[in-house]
Amino acid sequence: xxxxxxxxxxxxxxxxxxxxxxxxxxxxxxxxxxxxxxxxxxxxxxxxxxxxxxxxxxxxxxxxxxxxxxxxxxxxxxxxxxxxxxxxxxxxxxxxxxxxxxxxxxxxxxxxxxxxxxxxxxxxxxxxxxxxxxxxxxxxxxxxxxxxxxxxxxxxxxxxxxxxxxxxxxxxxxxxxxxxxxxxxxxxxxxxxxxxxxxxxxxxxxxxxxxxxxxxxxxxxxxxxxxxxxxxxxxxxxxxxxxxxxxxxxxxxxxxxxxxxxxxxxxxxxxxxxxxxxxxxxxxxxxxxxxxxxxxxxxxxxxxxxxxxxxxxxxxxxxxxxxxxxxxxxxxxxxxxxxxxxxxxxxxxxxxxxxxxxxxxxxxxxxxxxxxxxxxxxxxxxxxxxxxxxxxxxxxxxxxxxxxxxxxxxxxxx
Numbered sequence: 303x304x305x306x307x308x309x310x311x312x313x314x315x316x317x318x319x320x321x322x323x324x325x326x327x328x329x330x331x332x333x334x335x336x337x338x339x340x341x342x343x344x345x346x347x348x349x350x351x352x353x354x355x356x357x358x359x360x361x362x363x364x365x366x367x368x369x370x371x372x373x374x375x376x377x378x379x380x381x382x383x384x385x386x387x388x389x390x391x392x393x394x395x396x397x398x399x400x401x402x403x404x405x406x407x408x409x410x411x412x413x414x415x416x417x418x419x420x421x422x423x424x425x426x427x428x429x430x431x432x433x434x435x436x437x438x439x440x441x442x443x444x445x446x447x448x449x450x451x452x453x454x455x456x457x458x459x460x461x462x463x464x465x466x467x468x469x470x471x472x473x474x475x476x477x478x479x480x481x482x483x484x485x486x487x488x489x490x491x492x493x494x495x496x497x498x499x500x501x502x503x504x505x506x507x508x509x510x511x512x513x514x515x516x517x518x519x520x521x522x523x524x525x526x527x528x529x530x531x532x533x534x535x536x537x538x539x540x541x542x543x544x545x546x547x548x549x550x551x552x553x554x555x556x557x558x559x560x561x562x563x564x565x566x567x568x569x570x571x572x573x574x575x576x577x578x579x580x581x582x583x584x585x586x587x588x589x590x591x592x593x594x595x596x597x598x599x600x601x602x603x604x605x606x607x608x609x610x611x612x613x614x615x616x617x618x619x620x621x622x623x624x625x626x627x628x629x630x631x632x633x634x635x636x637x638x639x640x641x642x643x644x645x646x647x648x649x650x651x652x653x654x655x656x657x658x659x660x661x662x663x664x665x666x667x668x669x670x671x672x673x674x675x676x677x678x679x680x681x682x683x684x685x686x687x688x689x690x691x692x693x694x695x696x697x698x699x700x701x702x703x704x705x706x707x708x709x710x711x712x713x714x715x716x
Contacts, residue, residue, distance in 0.1 A: 349377060349691070352691060353689065372685065379673075380674070383407065383674045384710075387406070388701075398699075399698055399699040400585075400699075401589060401680075404664070405660045410474055413664060417653065421653060421654060422464075425455075425459040425461075425462040426458070432645075434450070436634065458526050458642070462647075463650075464518070466519075508568060508571045511563075512564040514560075515563050516560035516562055517556045520558060520560060525551070525552060528548040553622075558615045561617075566603060570602065583696075589661070592657055596659060599652065600649060603648035607644035607648060608637070611639060611640035615636045615639070666679060687699065
């Protein structure tokens with residue numbers, strides 16, 4: 303009857319580890335006419351049984367979190383989502399349940415929407431913090447400074463968010479593997495210089511993405527600048543002078559942001575050196591490593607973007623002076639714009655193009671918001687490992703048995 307080690311384990315879990323259950327029911331031929339019926343019964347009862355009591359420490363477990371109680375029905379639902387994610391036909395990684403791939407359980411349209419909303423919010427907050435302070439320092443009243451700052455935030459935020467969403471979608475459609483845990487860290491002086499292969503491939507990916515994203519972002523910001531000025535000082539006009547000024551603004555912003563995006567991301571890729579992901583003993587170790595790398599990248603990107611935008615705009619003004627009309631680039635405006643671009647660009651890059659940023663945005667926020675995973679995702683995965691539902695294989699999880707995974711991806715029994 304119990305022909306495989308998995309079934310023996312399930313039977314012991316349901317009946318030996320749960321004294322209230324009577325194993326004699328398995329001999330009821332009317333209820334279980336075939337061995338397959340017994341197997342389905344044991345599979346269906348496994349999750350409610352293991353989640354009906356606190357977990358025991360799994361061999362080699364190093365987690366410091368105490369036992370948590372999970373509702374068996376909710377746990378079954380979350381495990382079903384994870385099993386369905388592994389069963390997608392486009393997956394090529396076998397049965398490895400990797401935290402950086404959980405984002406792929408969402409449709410591409412949902413991922414792009416999440417990136418657009420997150421980057422728009424980040425940019426709007428940065429804009430509203432910087433420009434009102436600049437206007438107050440310039441002697442404007444508080445009401446004017448806060449009002450124009452809010453208007454700028456509402457206009458510039460979506461422009462930046464749509465640009466990052468566009469590039470994120472292109473990277474995903476083209477199959478560029480930009481969302482894995484960062485294999486890079488900024489190289490320190492005197493360290494061994496690695497081969498140029500991975501760095502060259504990284505440059506070839508990030509520079510065009512930075513150029514395209516910066517250009518699209520600049521076009522949107524140029525339009526937002528003109529609309530904001532028109533709304534602040536009067537109604538929106540569509541006379542030839544306004545159209546010409548809008549075109550010039552779009553050109554200036556587009557070239558400046560394209561220069562900043564391509565140059566800075568190319569510099570980041572050039573300064574990076576590969577690290578061995580296999581050094582991470584557990585999934586949480588790899589998550590912590592990638593988090594620290596992304597934080598360092600953001601701290602490097604923010605000041606670099608600020609300087610390149612501020613002085614790159616001045617460079618473009620000098621180069622195009624007289625070609626597209628008289629141009630001005632006050633350094634106070636340039637530094638304010640650079641500060642917004644630096645902070646918003648660094649954070650948006652982290653959220654849109656790094657494994658840890660995508661984990662935070664999609665796995666820790668979007669999937670729990672839609673009920674697919676719990677808010678405490680890491681705790682749930684560690685708990686499932688301690689309960690014996692999952693096992694750890696290096697830096698990834700796997701279901702304890704492929705048969706259990708196939709059962710969980712289906713509909714739960716009534």
